[in-house]
Amino acid sequence: MNQFLQIHPETPQKRLISQAVEVIRQGGVIAYPTDSGYALGCSLGEKRAVESIKRLRELDDKHNFTLVCADLSEIGTYAKVDNMVFRLLKAHTPGPYTFILNATNEVPRLLLHPKRRSIGVRVPSHPIARALIDELGMPLMSVTLIPPGEELAMTDPEEIRERFGHQLALVIDGGACSLEPTTVVDLRELPPVVLRRGKGDPTPFE
Numbered sequence: 001m002n003q004f005l006q007i008h009p010e011t012p013q014k015r016l017i018s019q020a021v022e023v024i025r026q027g028g029v030i031a032y033p034t035d036s037g038y039a040l041g042c043s044l045g046e047k048r049a050v051e052s053i054k055r056l057r058e059l060d061d062k063h064n065f066t067l068v069c070a071d072l073s074e075i076g077t078y079a080k081v082d083n084m085v086f087r088l089l090k091a092h093t094p095g096p097y098t099f100i101l102n103a104t105n106e107v108p109r110l111l112l113h114p115k116r117r118s119i120g121v122r123v124p125s126h127p128i129a130r131a132l133i134d135e136l137g138m139p140l141m142s143v144t145l146i147p148p149g150e151e152l153a154m155t156d157p158e159e160i161r162e163r164f165g166h167q168l169a170l171v172i173d174g175g176a177c178s179l180e181p182t183t184v185v186d187l188r189e190l191p192p193v194v195l196r197r198g199k200g201d202p203t204p205f206e
Contacts (some may be wrong), residue, residue, distance in 0.1 A: 001050075003064045003170040004161055005126060009033065012131040012174075018169060021135045026168025029053055031145055031160045035126040036096040036199045037153025041140040045108035046165075056167050058148040063100035065111045066098050066120035067139035068129060072141060075121045076168065078106050084189050086206075096178070096199035098204040113139060118188060128174045129192065136185070144181050153181050 003023065007016045023030060029042045029049050040056065042049035044067070053059070070074045072089055073159060079101035081089065089099065101117040103112055121139075124130060133140050144153045147163070154160050157173035165171060183200035186193040191206040 002058070002161070002165045002168050003129070004157075004165075004173060005170065006173040007128055010127055010188050012128050014131075014135075015103035017128075017131045017135050020108055020132060020172060023170045024132075024136060024140070026169075029056075030170040030172060031091070031154075032087045032128060032132060032155070032172045033126055033163065033177045034096075034124050034129045034182075035094075035178065036180055037155055037177050038122075038145040038157070039068075039129075039142045039153075041132070043112065043136075044138055044141050046141070047110055050110055052167065053143060056164060057143060057146065061114050061142070063143070064100060064113060064118060064120045066122055066142045067111075068133055068142045069121055069123050069139045070130070070133045071123060075101075075123070078104055078139065079119055079121050079139045080104060085192060088187065088192070092200070092204065094125040095123070096125075096182045098122045098182040098184045100184065100188060100195065102188055114148070120184070122182060126174075126177075128172060146181070152179055153177070155179055 008156050040053050098120045103117045153179045161171045180199035183198040185194040185205045196201045
């Protein structure tokens with residue numbers, strides 16, 4: 001039976017965040033709220049958890065996983081960031097954007113596209129997501145919780161528990177989230193390319 005924690009969406013209880021992070025450290029897959037729908041998360045490089053997420057989402061090896069980071073300096077550890085890209089990231093983080101960048105050697109190979117050494121990175125603004133990565137002390141490997149065959153992220157924790165609870169170690173109930181996924185921007189070459197329009201305003205990148 002999976003765990004179900006009700007965590008306050010604006011002032012997350014530290015005790016409950018610590019419980020959730022312990023689940024992550026033990027290799028569990030969690031569902032948690034972000035500023036753009038619910039997401040699935042696990043520890044960086046936890047192979048069994050990553051494979052579990054791929055099965056749940058029915059993802060192939062070409063899917064770009066996202067590292068949910070605490071700040072720009074953490075992004076710089078896992079992705080190659082020059083001065084121009086740094087300025088773009090600084091202006092639009094935290095927020096509902098996912099940026100595709102070239103990965104550094106710190107990123108586990110199982111998270112990378114088989115032909116392109118690229119990785120998604122983002123800095124969320126949702127208090128629960130931020131509390132999780134602060135407590136974890138490293139990025140959370142993450143993908144948006146979009147059920148197979150559907151186009152929108154799940155936003156209701158009770159529905160997530162009902163549909164996928166048996167496949168997850170923990171569902172965090174942080175209340176309802178935005179329906180829109182993140183806006184995805186490829187920053188590997190400039191000018192940027194908007195790959196998906198979502199909650200974040202794509203105009204600055206077009």
